[in-house]
Each structure stands twice: as structure tokens, then as C-alpha cells.
Amino acid sequence: MQKLLLLGDEAIAQGAIDAGLSGVYAYPGTPSTEITEYIQASKEAKERNIRSNWSANEKTAMESAIGMSYAGKKALVCMKHVGLNVAADAFVNAAITGANGGLVVLSADDPSMHSSQNEQDSRFYGKFAMIPVLEPSNQQEAYDMTRYAFTLSEKFGTPVLIRVTTRLAHSRAGVQRVEVLGQNDLHLPSNLKQFVLLPSIARKQYNQLLGKQARFEDDALTSGYNQLIEKDNHKLGIVACGLAYNYLIENFEDHQVPYPVLKVGQYPVPHDLVRKLYDQVEEILVLEDGYPLFEELLKGYLNNGKKIMGRLDGSIPMAGELNPNIVAHALGIPVNVGHQNPAVIQGRPPSLCDGCSHTDSFLALNEALSKFSSGRVFSDIGCYTLSALKPLESINSCVDMGASITMAIGAADAGLVPSVASIGDSTFTHSGMTGLLDAVNNNSPIVVVILDNSTTGMTGGQQSSALGKIDTICLGLGVHPDHIRVITPLRRNHEENVKVITEELNYQGVSVIIARRECIQTLGRRMKLKAMQKMESNN
Amino acid sequence: MKKDIILAGVGGQGILTIATVIGTAALMEGLQLKQAEVHGMSQRGGDVQSHLRLSSKPVASDLIPEGKADLVISVEPMESLRYINMMNKETGWLITSMNPFINMSNYPSLEELLAEIWNLPRNVTIDAEKVAKELGSVKAANIVVLGAASPYLEIKFDNLEKAIESIFAEKGNDVIQLNLKALRAGRELADKRG
Numbered sequence: 001m002q003k004l005l006l007l008g009d010e011a012i013a014q015g016a017i018d019a020g021l022s023g024v025y026a027y028p029g030t031p032s033t034e035i036t037e038y039i040q041a042s043k044e045a046k047e048r049n050i051r052s053n054w055s056a057n058e059k060t061a062m063e064s065a066i067g068m069s070y071a072g073k074k075a076l077v078c079m080k081h082v083g084l085n086v087a088a089d090a091f092v093n094a095a096i097t098g099a100n101g102g103l104v105v106l107s108a109d110d111p112s113m114h115s116s117q118n119e120q121d122s123r124f125y126g127k128f129a130m131i132p133v134l135e136p137s138n139q140q141e142a143y144d145m146t147r148y149a150f151t152l153s154e155k156f157g158t159p160v161l162i163r164v165t166t167r168l169a170h171s172r173a174g175v176q177r178v179e180v181l182g183q184n185d186l187h188l189p190s191n192l193k194q195f196v197l198l199p200s201i202a203r204k205q206y207n208q209l210l211g212k213q214a215r216f217e218d219d220a221l222t223s224g225y226n227q228l229i230e231k232d233n234h235k236l237g238i239v240a241c242g243l244a245y246n247y248l249i250e251n252f253e254d255h256q257v258p259y260p261v262l263k264v265g266q267y268p269v270p271h272d273l274v275r276k277l278y279d280q281v282e283e284i285l286v287l288e289d290g291y292p293l294f295e296e297l298l299k300g301y302l303n304n305g306k307k308i309m310g311r312l313d314g315s316i317p318m319a320g321e322l323n324p325n326i327v328a329h330a331l332g333i334p335v336n337v338g339h340q341n342p343a344v345i346q347g348r349p350p351s352l353c354d355g356c357s358h359t360d361s362f363l364a365l366n367e368a369l370s371k372f373s374s375g376r377v378f379s380d381i382g383c384y385t386l387s388a389l390k391p392l393e394s395i396n397s398c399v400d401m402g403a404s405i406t407m408a409i410g411a412a413d414a415g416l417v418p419s420v421a422s423i424g425d426s427t428f429t430h431s432g433m434t435g436l437l438d439a440v441n442n443n444s445p446i447v448v449v450i451l452d453n454s455t456t457g458m459t460g461g462q463q464s465s466a467l468g469k470i471d472t473i474c475l476g477l478g479v480h481p482d483h484i485r486v487i488t489p490l491r492r493n494h495e496e497n498v499k500v501i502t503e504e505l506n507y508q509g510v511s512v513i514i515a516r517r518e519c520i521q522t523l524g525r526r527m528k529l530k531a532m533q534k535m536e537s538n539n
Numbered sequence: 540m541k542k543d544i545i546l547a548g549v550g551g552q553g554i555l556t557i558a559t560v561i562g563t564a565a566l567m568e569g570l571q572l573k574q575a576e577v578h579g580m581s582q583r584g585g586d587v588q589s590h591l592r593l594s595s596k597p598v599a600s601d602l603i604p605e606g607k608a609d610l611v612i613s614v615e616p617m618e619s620l621r622y623i624n625m626m627n628k629e630t631g632w633l634i635t636s637m638n639p640f641i642n643m644s645n646y647p648s649l650e651e652l653l654a655e656i657w658n659l660p661r662n663v664t665i666d667a668e669k670v671a672k673e674l675g676s677v678k679a680a681n682i683v684v685l686g687a688a689s690p691y692l693e694i695k696f697d698n699l700e701k702a703i704e705s706i707f708a709e710k711g712n713d714v715i716q717l718n719l720k721a722l723r724a725g726r727e728l729a730d731k732r733g
Contacts, residue, residue, distance in 0.1 A: 005562060007576070030578060114577070171575040171590075171601040172562070243601070250600035324604035336606025338631070339623040342655045344647045346617070348549065350585035351642060383583065460578075 006175045008168035011139045012078075012106060013038035015146030020181035022073035022101070023051040025061035027430060028459035029080030030115040031169035032108035036078055037462070048183065054456075056465040057401070057430040058083035062090040062105070069094075069103035069159075070195055072187035074150050081109040081122050086401065086431070088125070094159045095129035096197055096205045100189045102150035103159040110166045111289050111321035117381075117398070119319070121290030126161040126267060130209055132216045133161045133267040134225065135242035139173040141265065145225065147178070152219065156212055165289050167321060168243055217268045225265035228273050233258040237281030239274075240264065241294060243322070244287035250324040251333050269294065278306065285330060286310035289322050351386060357453055357517035358384045360489035360497075362394040365420070365449060367494075368501035376416060380404040380432070382424035383457045395422060402431025408446040409439050418505045422449045425466040426456040433473060439510045440478040447504045447511045450474075453519040461522040474512045483511040490517065540570065540693055543603040544591040545622045547613040549640045550583055553681035554614060556706070558589050560685060563702035564694050565593045575601040584642050586618055593694075612688045614667065614681050615640045616652045623659065633659055634688040634729075636667035636680060663687055663729055670724045679721035686725020696726065 006014060013035045016024065026036040039045045039052045055061035058079040068075035079087060084107045091105060107122035126133035134149055136142040142164065149160040193201055220226050238257065240248045241264040249255035262269075262277045278284065278298075283306055286295040295310035309315040315330045316322070328335045352359050362384070369376060379385060379395035380403060387394040397407055404421035412419040423432050428450050439446055450470055456462040466473075474484050485504060487497045497515075504511035544561070546554040558574050565572050575590040592598045608626045611633045613619030619635035626633065635656065639649055656662050667683040682703070689696055700719060707715045 003566075005566065005572075034578070167575060167601050170578050171573055173573045173598070173601075174566075174571065246599040246601065250604060255597070255599055323602050324600045328604070336604065336627065337624075338606040338608070338626045338628055339659065341624050342620055344617075344651050344655060345620050346643065346645050346647060348584070348586040348618075348643060350550070350583040353583060386583070 003174035009034035011142040015143040019147040026078040031166040058087040062087035074102040102153040220266040221270040241288035361515040364497035378407040380423040405435035425452040426464040429466040452516040547618040564698035682721035683725040686722040
């Protein structure tokens with residue numbers, strides 16, 4: 001088979017399809033979105049009937065995947081790093097139930113926060129749940145490791161975590177496929193109580209998980225994904241995890257590093273390999289994208305051994321992703337200097353698109369709120385978070401998915417009345433509905449503006465779980481029908497919209513204002529498709 | 540052979556299409572490549588860049604080390620300057636469109652930007668939008684820029700043409716022809732400069 005030019009994300013997707021995947025479960029999140037999109041668009045996946053619809057959030061995705069694993073088939077669940085916080089309850093407990101069919105969890109971290117609120121390191125979650133973690137260093141490994149993750153999962157009856165970062169997820173390179181495996185038949189676990197985590201059963205299951213730890217480490221020694229590359233210069237030894245390996249070898253002629261290198265791709269890292277490296281070198285440099293997870297382990301609390309360099313001692317900055325230059329600095333290798341950037345360059349931050357419905361919604365909200373003191377708008381995660389910036393400067397918070405409604409409840413309880421929540425349609429069904437139920441049960445004096453652009457916009461226009469359901473969800477949760485208002489955010493409706501918002505700001509209970517107008521991007525795409533279809537039917 | 544290329548522009552201007560054309564042509568020549576893209580929030584009207592690395596040997600880092608890029612290819616003049624720290628000071632070329640994309644209130648004057656660009660030892664500036672408009676659609680401006688960069692790529696021009704034919708195949712012959720013309724017009728501009 002010819003090599004395919006694939007993003008890291010796409011390599012994972014193709015690797016899963018070729019490993020005999022039966023279903024992928026996911027909620028969109030940069031930089032993980034393209035995995036599921038690739039499977040959704042794949043002809044092969046369609047022919048093999050691989051399920052791939054979007055889930056409402058990462059927790060529902062994780063649980064559905066556990067269900068598929070229970071039924072004996074191979075399931076993949078994908079999310080961005082902060083999505084794993086949402087799925088954490090299910091994720092950590094899945095380590096206790098163990099897997100039946102292969103269960104692979106993919107978490108895409110975003111060091112440097114290109115499109116995120118933090119740079120948490122998912123490898124900690126793997127360690128926390130005590131399951132094997134794979135970390136590819138390139139696109140080919142991303143493909144190979146995904147296949148291996150399913151093997152590992154079924155061999156040990158455990159979920160396996162694959163951790164990638166933005167740089168690999170969104171970088172393309174040639175990938176060689178191998179033969180396609182068949183899907184598993186439906187087969188339930190031999191012990192039908194395996195997934196019943198009653199304390200008495202959970203204790204047994206937990207002991208089993210503890211018992212597997214040594215075997216996880218043995219496997220990491222024999223799988224080939226951890227390699228000690230021996231060299232003669234023992235002044236320094238280097239541990240390079242995942243992608244860091246590439247930044248390391250980039251700095252040497254023909255990629256030949258003169259020092260011994262432990263290339264890490266599978267956790268827990270085998271003690272034997274680490275001991276072998278440690279014993280033969282004078283100092284050690286640890287290179288890892290994300291938090292200093294391995295560096296801390298190696299150093300221990302008191303650092304009573306050889307000098308260990310990395311993020312903790314400042315050889316590498318604590319924050320931000322690695323790159324070849326940062327690694328060169330840590331190694332004392334001189335770096336090239338390019339031209340100096342002239343002062344005339346200005347920043348060009350992202351902004352809402354021309355004609356975006358959110359702009360009209362926030363212009364109306366700003367005006368309606370102008371009678372009150374500022375600082376009352378709690379918001380959420382989506383394109384509309386950009387309304388924090390000039391020129392709108394409308395919102396005062398963005399913490400986590402769904403936090404707008406619940407933060408407004410707390411602020412109103414503290415006396416900030418009215419408090420306003422602004423939340424997108426997809427974010428509302430992801431994690432806003434339970435918060436709205438709290439508000440109804442509290443009779444909180446808040447106004448919830450649901451910015452319904454009928455898509456998951458920020459990640460590129462994926463199908464929103466909320467599509468066509470918001471009004472009835474709000475009714476069902478107990479919002480009074482008189483205070484569920486629907487407006488169309490358009491410049492020409494501005495006065496009318498200000499009036500509706502003002503009325504609801506004056507109401508001492510829960511109001512929902514649904515600002516409904518389709519995302520300008522998805523609308524454009526739809527119109528283009530329609531025009532093309534029309535042209536084709538005319539031809 | 541080794542070419543490290545920074546592609547620059549504003550989200551939606553088509554730099555990933557340039558990357559795909561070069562990448563496809565590079566594969567035809569049996570080269571190895573890595574191409575790091577920017578997706579997500581920063582796409583919306585913000586600055587975007589892509590690192591494209593071509594080599595006859597395996598490529599290690601997905602990112603080009605600072606000061607080592609052989610080319611900066613940009614579809615916007617201010618964006619071209621944003622990455623000159625990445626360029627090799629001794630040998631690097633900057634090829635850019637001189638058409639500003641203004642979606643901000645503090646956009647500097649074009650004269651100042653062009654003065655900075657022309658101050659660089661090796662640069663090519665072209666009015667890509669004018670050329671593309673004359674050919675029928677301003678949308679092809681990105682491919683005009685690619686044409687102007689083509690003499691510096693060390694990739695056969697035929698292969699760039701073949702790449703365009705294959706990439707735009709789904710969009711029909713009109714789109715293919717437009718982009719082929721854009722590529723050739725950009726090349727002519729670069730050649731005329733001598």
C-alpha cells in the first residue's frame with residue numbers, strides 16, 4: 001500500500017479503523033476533532049458500519065465506549081485534554097471495571113494553550129487511573145500505537161490511554177498502513193458482574209488492577225516503544241518522551257545524538273531501562289512536552305542522586321510546548337538567529353466572523369445591560385468567548401463547559417441581580433442543562449442567553465446535539481413558558497431584541513432567551529453545496 | 540535536498556492549499572515531508588502559519604528551528620514580516636503578496652510594511668490579487684503567490700501543475716484551469732524580476 005499523507009489525528013483514526021474498530025465516541029475539541037471527522041468521512045468506515053456520531057459530551061462518549069467494550073467490541077473515545085476532566089468519573093472507574101473488547105481513550109493535550117484554557121498533562125490521568133499510556137513521537141507511531149493500544153487493552157483487559165499534543169495532532173507526514181483486522185463479534189464478559197462496581201466487587205477488581213501493574217511495566221520493556229539508544233559519551237544521558245525525541249535529534253548532524261538516549265513512548269516506563277541509563281551517565285536531561293511528570297518521578301522529592309535537568313530546575317521553561325530551540329538551549333547548543341521582527345507588526349487576534357449572529361446578540365445585550373453596573377455576564381466556551389475582546393467586551397467569565405449558568409446562580413445568590421449567563425447551543429447540551437435545572441429549582445433571578453447558531457462552531461461546524469431541541473429542553477426542565485423567549489439576532493431587530501432582554505432582566509426568576517441564527521460559516525457551506533447540487537442536476 | 544518553508548497569512552486566505560500543492564508535488568518527487576498546521580480558535584480572522592519541511596532524508600521535528608527557514612511564503616504583507624525571525628539570515632527568501640488584509644483598527648501603513656520587506660536582502664513582492672482578478676477570481680491569489688515562489692522551491696514546475704490538477708479535480712475543470720493560470724502568472728512575475 002502507498003503511504004498516506006496524514007495528520008497525526010488522521011493517522012490515529014486510520015490506525016483504529018485498521019485495528020478492527022467498531023465505534024468511535026467523541027465530543028469535538030481542538031486538537032482532537034479531526035480523528036472523529038476522519039472516521040465520519042471514511043468510505044471504509046462506512047462500509048464496515050463503524051458508528052461515529054458525535055456524543056453530547058465527553059462523559060457520555062466515554063460511557064458509551066465502555067458499553068461497547070462490555071459488549072466485546074473495540075471502541076475508541078476521543079477528546080481534548082480538558083474533556084478528560086469531564087469524562088474523568090467514567091474514565092477512572094473504567095480502570096477498575098477493566099475492558100472486555102479493546103477500549104482505547106485518546107486525549108489530545110494543548111501545551112502553549114493554542115486553543116484551550118490550560119495546559120494540563122493527560123499522562124497524569126493515566127498514572128492516576130493506573131493504566132498503560134502510549135505517547136507517539138510521530139505520525140507513523142500514532143498509527144502503529146493505536147493498533148497496539150487495542151492489542152494491549154484486550155491482552156490485559158484494561159483501558160489504554162493514548163496521549164498526543166497539538167503539534168502531532170495537527171502535523172502531517174507519510175504513514176504506511178498495514179493489513180486491516182476484522183471487528184470483534186458480540187461477546188459479553190465471562191464474569192457478568194465484572195462491571196458492577198459494588199464495593200465488594202470493586203475491591204476485588206481494584207486488586208486485580210494492582211496485580212497488573214508489574215505486567216504493564218514488563219510490556220513497556222518488550223513492546224519496542226521504549227528504547228535505550230546506547231552511545232559513547234556518558235557525560236550526559238537524555239530521556240526524551242514522545243515528540244520531544246524529534247526536537248532532540250533535530251539538533252544534531254544526521255540526527256546522531258552523541259549521548260545515550262532513553263526514547264519513551266509507553267508508560268509505566270520500565271525501571272530496568274531507567275536504571276541502565278542512570279548508572280552509566282553523569283547527569284540526566286529530561287525532555288517531555290507538558291508537565292514534568294517523568295522528571296519528578298526520576299528526581300524524587302529530595303533529589304539525593306545525580307543532577308537531573310528539565311523543567312523543574314529551569315533548564316527548560318515550566319510553561320509552553322517544546323521546540324527545537326528550547327531543547328538546543330538546554331543542551332548548550334548555539335542556535336541560529338533570523339532577522340529581527342520589526343516593531344511595525346501588530347498582533348492579529350482571532351475575531352468573530354463578519355456577519356456572525358453572536359455579534360448582534362452581544363450588541364443587544366450590551367445595550368440592555370448599560371443601565372446596570374458592569375461585570376454581570378458569565379460566559380462559556382465557544383466562538384462567543386471572543387466577545388471578551390474588543391470591540392464587544394461583553395463577558396466576564398469563561399471557566400469550563402457549562403459554568404456560565406451555574407456561576408450566574410452563585411453570583412445571584414451572593415446578591416448580583418440580575419446575573420446573566422451566555423452559552424452556546426452545543427455547550428448547553430454538553431453541560432448546561434443540569435445547571436439550568438438547578439436555577440429552576442432555586443428560582444434564581446438570572447437570564448440565560450442561549451446563543452443558538454445551530455452548530456458546534458468553534459471546532460469547525462460539527463452537528464450540535466442541541467439542534468431543534470432547545471425550546472423543549474428548557475420547558476422540560478421547568479422554565480416558565482412565558483420566560484422562554486426566542487429572538488433573531490440581526491442588526492435590523494436590534495431595538496426589539498434590546499426590549500426583550502430588558503423585560504427579562506426585570507423578571508425575578510429564571511429566564512431563557514434563545515438567540516437563534518445559523519452560524520455564517522455553516523450557512524455559507526450549505527448554500528455552496530446547494531448551488532453545486534443545482535448545477536449538477538441542471539447539467 | 541532540504542527546504543524548510545514557513546507559510547503565512549490570515550485564517551481563510553488559503554495557505555493550507557499552498558501547503559497541499561507543494562506537499563503533493565514533493566511526494567511525486569519521492570521527498571519526505573512534515574507539515575505542521577494551525578487549526579481551531581486561531582483560525583478566525585487571526586494570524587495563521589504552517590511549517591512545511593521537505594527533505595530527501597527523514598525529517599525529525601515538525602517545527603522548523605528559529606533562523607533556519609529557507610523560505611517564508613506569505614499571502615499578506617504584515618504576516619510575512621511576523622516570521623522573518625524564523626528565516627535563515629544568510630540565505631532565506633521572503634516571497635509575499637503586497638495586498639493587505641485589514642480586519643483590525645491598528646493596521647500599520649502599507650508603505651512602512653513594504654519598506655521593511657524591501658529592506659530584507661532577498662525578497663519578492665507581488666500584487667497577487669490584481670493578477671488573480673485579471674484571471675477571473677481573486678480567490679486564486681494564493682496560487683499566484685505559490686507561482687512566484689516556485690523558482691525557489693527546487694520542485695519541478697510540471698509537478699506543481701500536476702498537483703493542482705489532482706487537488707482541484709473534485710471542483711471541476713474551470714477551477715483547475717483558473718489555478719493553473721494563476722500558478723503560471725505568478726511564475727512569470729518572478730521570472731521577470733530576474
